[in-house]
Amino acid sequence: MTESKTVPGACPLDCPDGCSWLLTIENGAAVDMRGNPDHPYTQGALCVKVNQFLEHTRAPDRLLYPLRRVGAKGEGKFERITWDEALTEMAQRLTGIVDRYGGEAIWPYQGTGTLGFLQGLQGRAGSRLWNVLGASEHDMTICSIAGLAGLEYTLGTSRGLDPEGLRDSRLILLWGTNTLSSGHHLWKPIQQARRAGAQVVAIDPVRTRTAQQADEHVAPLPGTDAALALGLLHVVVTMGAEDRAYLERHTVGWEQFRERVMEFTPARVARLTGLDEAVIVSLGERLATTRPTAIRVAQGIQRHAGGGTAVRTLACIPGVTGDWALPGGGLHYTTDGYFGGNREALYRDDLRPGPVRSLSMTRLAEGLLEAADPPVKALVVYGANPVASSPDQNRIRRGLEREDLFTVVMDHFQTDTADYADLVLPATMQPEHMDLHDGYGHLYLTWNEPAVPPPGECLSTTETFRRLARHMGLTEPSLYDSDEELARQLLDSEHPSLEGITLEHLRKNGWARLAYPASFAPYKDGFPTPSGKLEFLSERAAAEGLDPLAGFTPAREVSDPELAGRYPLVLLSGASHFFLNTVFGNKPKLRRRAGDPYVVLHPLDAAARGITAGDPVRVFNARGSFTAAARVDDTVRPGVASSPKGHWPKLHDGFGVNATTEERDADMGGGAVFHDNRVEVEPIDRPSRDED
Structure with a gap:
């Protein structure tokens, strides 16, 4: 007799869609995974990556047992050991480091491999343990922090419009987002809006899959989005189309901001952005006359020296047009704050013995190589593969090679980063543990019920930290809370968004919409700023040494004429259609579909360098280099090169776009500057210019 059951689950990956899935279990084994057809946002569909997730859990190269390094760091040679041996060694090493250097010598380095509130980033998994030890605080700067900080100055929060509300929009600006590759479920409300007459404009330096499907593609120079926003508003104001009643009731600093807007004439913006003036005027006129207008902004446009300012300024547009007062109007960057x-209750920061230092995720090489007090002596990496994903790859490798650095990696596979570890600990994957998720691109909670036993000796993140606490002899009771207790503590809130939502309902149904109306305008009547209004002019920004007015801050390398003479191309490293960050970068089927690493050049740039399609080329600057195959087409504008992220360097002769990126902060939040990166490209058979 076949015993069959259906178990609800949630996609854990770093994607706004936060999908709900259903697992079919027969005789204790998972035999099928499909999108949950009853979930209003997932609607039965998963992406090309997650459709093969079950196969990925059974991959032959999956880590199943604890490992101890036996070769040189970076060599990737390990021997199998028991969990007791691994945890005893880890406990002894961490205890010794705390005793000699203090807890801050430990860096818990967590990434976005899972976003779960129990096992992953959203709940800062492991934070209770690190707080008890007084470890350094891990500052999560790699993803969206600059844009989040910018939104705080304008809106007082990062919350924007409900993405499902795009079905009510009549003009949709997809600004720096490749929706069809990085959150394709949003395309459904976009298509609903289109059928009702909406126009879709993609604003992106690259003609992505999404841009190809849009009604219009506008391709500004990288890092000039805020200038374009101000130019569009110049057209709106010149036409007298600003919503004066909304401006008077619900905004602060309009007159000063208006003066700044009027400095950005279409002619000036055309020079800054590389766009035709007529394109700017035409789009500005549509923005002036089309209500409601929705703007979807993704993380790409805030990964440069003026990234926080860019998102801050874009959030001003609906304040000028009055779209913040309309269902289907406004801006969507994230829904996480809903x-x-x-x-x-999960973090338990009250357990810290006192203030601790903060270490920036995107300054890993700096933290490992440069003098600090105390020095970083232990690095515990989980949900992250920084050798492939973080800036300044070559210096990170040098930092990880330190013999006096005790490194532990918890992962599903032996990544590039795991090759440098002293201990590698096998982690469970999503069907094998309990978790709770909220998508940052919708308003639903999604439950993940454990459906199958873990293979080999894999342990969940929470269980690994519970066992480590026991081996360290720690007595704080909350370190031993079960996963179910953690979930209940998270849901124990009087916040109105959780009205009527219980753990029992989530475990039975698999999901629940947060308690918000089906259609609403979040800022019809005010904002959670100090003034209660949208702040074109922010006293908080001024107090923190920033321009009090929203505006335009150029990308540093992109706008540097001297650097442009040496490295004429701006390199963009957007998301791959087949990988999610570096997740799936080792999956054979998806690797074949993605193809070998490549760099896209405009035909004019390729011709100037004697490069033809398929040629092996070297992409380089003073920080490093990588090799790839050239693709030559006009999906990129002249002066721009594009090479998708996600490949594992160890599987491609050391390939890595982040060999060329710099450890440097954006203007706000300490965000990364992946897209503020100038390079040169040359045929690989030509004598190479030395990196200097």
Whole structure:
């Protein structure tokens, strides 16, 4: 007799869609995974990556047992050991480091491999343990922080319009987002809006899959988005189309901001952005006359020296047009702030012995190589593969080679980063543990019920930290809370978003919409700023040494004429259609579909360098280089090169776009500057210019 059951689950990956899935279990084994047809946002569909997730859990190269290094760091040679041996060694090493250097010598380096509130980043998994030890605080700067900080100055929050509300929009600006590759479920409300007459404009330096499907593609120079926003508003104001009633009631600093807008004439913006003036005027006129207008902004446009300012300024557009007052109007960057769970109950920052230092995720090489007090002596990496994903890859490798650095990696596979570890610990994957998720691109909670036993000796993140605490002899009771207890503590909140939502309902149904109306305008009547209004002029920004007015801050390398003479191309490293960050970068089927690493050049740039399609080329600057095959087409504008992220360097002769990127902060939040990166490209058979 076949015993069959259906178990609800949630996609854990770093994607706004936060999908709900259903697992079919027969005789204790998972035999099928499909998108949940009852979930209003997932609607039965998963992406090309996650459709093969079950196969990925059974991959032959999956880590199943604890490992100890036996070769040189970076060599990737390990021997199998028991969990007791691994945890005893880890406990002894960490205890010794705390005793000699203090807890801050430990860096818990967590990434976006899973976004779960129990096992992953959203709940800062492991934070209770690190707080008890007084470890350094891990500052999560790699993804969206500059844009989040910019939105705080304008809106007082990062929350924007409900993405499902795009079905009510009549002009949709997809600004720096490749929706069809990085969150394709949003395309459904976009298509609903189109059928009702909406126009879709993609604003992106690259003609992505999404741009190809849009009604219009506008391709500004990288890092000039804020200038374009101000130019569009110049057209709106010149036409007298600003919503004066909304401006008077719900904004601060309009007159000063208006003066700044009027400095950005279409002619000036055309020079800054590389766009035709007529394109700017035409789009500005549509923005002036089309209500409601929705703007979807993704992380790409804030990964440069003026990234926080860019998102801050884009959020001003609906304040000028009055779209913040309209369902289907406004701006969407993230919905994460809508969930009012009791995150503090998970983090337990009250357990810290006192203030601790913060270490920036995107300054890993700096933290490992440069003098600090105390020095970083232990690095515990989980949900992250920084050798492939973080800036300044070559210096990170040098930092990880330190013999006095005790490194532990918890992962599903032996990544490039795991090759440098002293201990590698096998982690469970999503069908094998309990977790709770909120998508940052919708308003639903999604439950993940454990459906199958873990293979080999894999342990969940929470269980690994519970066992480590026991081996260290720690007595704080909350370190031993079960996963179910953690979930209940998170949901124990009086926030109105959780009205009527219980753990029992989530476990039975698999999901629940947060308690918000089906259609609403979040800022019809005010904003959670100090003034209660949208702040074109922010006193908080001024107090923190920033321009009090929203505006335009150029990307540093992109706008540097001297650097442009040496490295004429701006390199963009957007998301791959087949990998999610570096997740799936080792999956054979998806690797074949993605193809070998490549760099796209405009025909004019390729011809000037004697490069033809398929040629092996070297992409380089003073920080490093990588090799790839050339693709030559006009999906990129002249002066721009594009090479998708996600490949594992160890599988491609050391390939890595981040060999060329710099450890440097954006203007706000300490965000990364992946797209503020100038390079040169040359045929590989030509005598190479030395990196200097």
